[in-house]
Amino acid sequence: MPAPNDPPSDEALLTRYRTGDAAAFEALYARHRQGLYRFLVALSNKAELAEEIYQETWLSLIRSSTQPQGRASFRTWLFQIARNRLIDYWRKHGIHNPLHDSYDEQLHAQPDDSAGPEQQLSLSRDQARLDAALQGLPEDQREVFLLRLHGDLEVPQIAALTGAPLETVKSRLRYAQQKLRRLLAEEIRV
Amino acid sequence: MTDSRPTPDDDLLQHFRQHSTGEPPASLDAFILNTARREAPAPQPSLLQRWLHACQQPRWQMAFATVAGVALMIGVVMREPVPQQEISTATFSAAPPPQAFSAPAPAPMARMAVAPKADRAPLQAEMADTSAAKLSKRAPVALPSLEEGLQEILDLRAAGQTQAADEKLLALYKRFPNDDLPARLEALHKR
Numbered sequence: 001m002p003a004p005n006d007p008p009s010d011e012a013l014l015t016r017y018r019t020g021d022a023a024a025f026e027a028l029y030a031r032h033r034q035g036l037y038r039f040l041v042a043l044s045n046k047a048e049l050a051e052e053i054y055q056e057t058w059l060s061l062i063r064s065s066t067q068p069q070g071r072a073s074f075r076t077w078l079f080q081i082a083r084n085r086l087i088d089y090w091r092k093h094g095i096h097n098p099l100h101d102s103y104d105e106q107l108h109a110q111p112d113d114s115a116g117p118e119q120q121l122s123l124s125r126d127q128a129r130l131d132a133a134l135q136g137l138p139e140d141q142r143e144v145f146l147l148r149l150h151g152d153l154e155v156p157q158i159a160a161l162t163g164a165p166l167e168t169v170k171s172r173l174r175y176a177q178q179k180l181r182r183l184l185a186e187e188i189r190v
Numbered sequence: 191m192t193d194s195r196p197t198p199d200d201d202l203l204q205h206f207r208q209h210s211t212g213e214p215p216a217s218l219d220a221f222i223l224n225t226a227r228r229e230a231p232a233p234q235p236s237l238l239q240r241w242l243h244a245c246q247q248p249r250w251q252m253a254f255a256t257v258a259g260v261a262l263m264i265g266v267v268m269r270e271p272v273p274q275q276e277i278s279t280a281t282f283s284a285a286p287p288p289q290a291f292s293a294p295a296p297a298p299m300a301r302m303a304v305a306p307k308a309d310r311a312p313l314q315a316e317m318a319d320t321s322a323a324k325l326s327k328r329a330p331v332a333l334p335s336l337e338e339g340l341q342e343i344l345d346l347r348a349a350g351q352t353q354a355a356d357e358k359l360l361a362l363y364k365r366f367p368n369d370d371l372p373a374r375l376e377a378l379h380k381r
């Protein structure tokens with residue numbers, strides 16, 4: 001049971017906004033604006049497209065009267081709307097949807113020889129290198145990693161959002177992290 | 191059962207979070223927040239407020255007026271007619287008392303005043319009875335027609351009761367002020 005001084009949940013804020021409390025939306029927006037924006041920029045790799053999808057996502061939420069269904073949290077719901085909008089955009093503009101590529105993680109899995117604590121500490125901190133490493137990931141791994149990174153979603157939530165089996169999401173996340181660690185460590189060595 | 195425990199790779203996530211940059215443009219923030227403020231649903235009014243608001247809408251005003259008008263019309267149409275006796279009683283009571291009318295009058299008038307009073311006595315008694323019985327329908331008052339009245343006058347004259355005949359004729363004058371009673375009497379007499 002939440003303590004009286006706990007901040008209201010996302011769902012409570014959304015309900016308050018739906019009943020006319022405009023300030024509740026501002027609180028909700030402040031909580032998720034940064035994570036959603038960064039997720040879209042990293043996933044689409046285009047700032048302009050990310051801004052368009054970001055705006056559409058929030059306007060859709062403002063103009064909709066629906067709430068997250070079932071056990072879905074507001075955060076999962078928000079990121080799902082954004083992801084669906086992006087896929088719709090790709091489909092509408094005849095762009096191949098990279099998220100639907102079938103990808104055999106086993107073929108791309110390489111021995112993770114950079115998991116040691118010393119190498120973890122020496123990960124590249126250059127923003128461009130971090131971005132390049134992210135873009136070097138296969139799309140489905142990148143999506144899972146970005147949902148974990150910017151959406152702060154747990155593995156089961158990511159599985160529900162993407163419609164992928166739980167074990168598949170786990171393995172994608174694991175391979176993504178291994179590859180990122182290796183790429184960033186290689187950057188240091190180079 | 192799902193495994194949501196922190197993984198050993200959380201430090202990598204932390205590393206990326208620390209070095210992630212990128213914020214939505216301020217103009218985009220302002221646009222979204224303004225839209226949210228502008229399109230926020232109106233606070234739910236109470237039942238009374240909603241009712242009052244509905245009353246202020248022209249179409250609802252028209253609807254209420256129509257309903258009220260129909261109800262009024264139905265009320266008027268369905269209303270029972272006022273018993274005729276009450277109207278008659280009111281007419282009689284509003285009329286000046288016959289004594290006051292007849293007192294200064296000359297003898298024929300006084301006689302005339304007495305005669306209707308005597309005629310009315312049974313009628314008033316009958317009306318009193320019907321009022322007591324709370325009858326809503328009008329009890330018909332059997333007044334002689336003009337033709338019958340004239341015939342009675344001729345009969346009275348023929349019997350030598352000229353005074354009574356005059357009184358009858360005066361009463362007929364009151365009932366039928368627009369008829370040429372002497373001419374009709376003459377015509378009836380010739381028949």
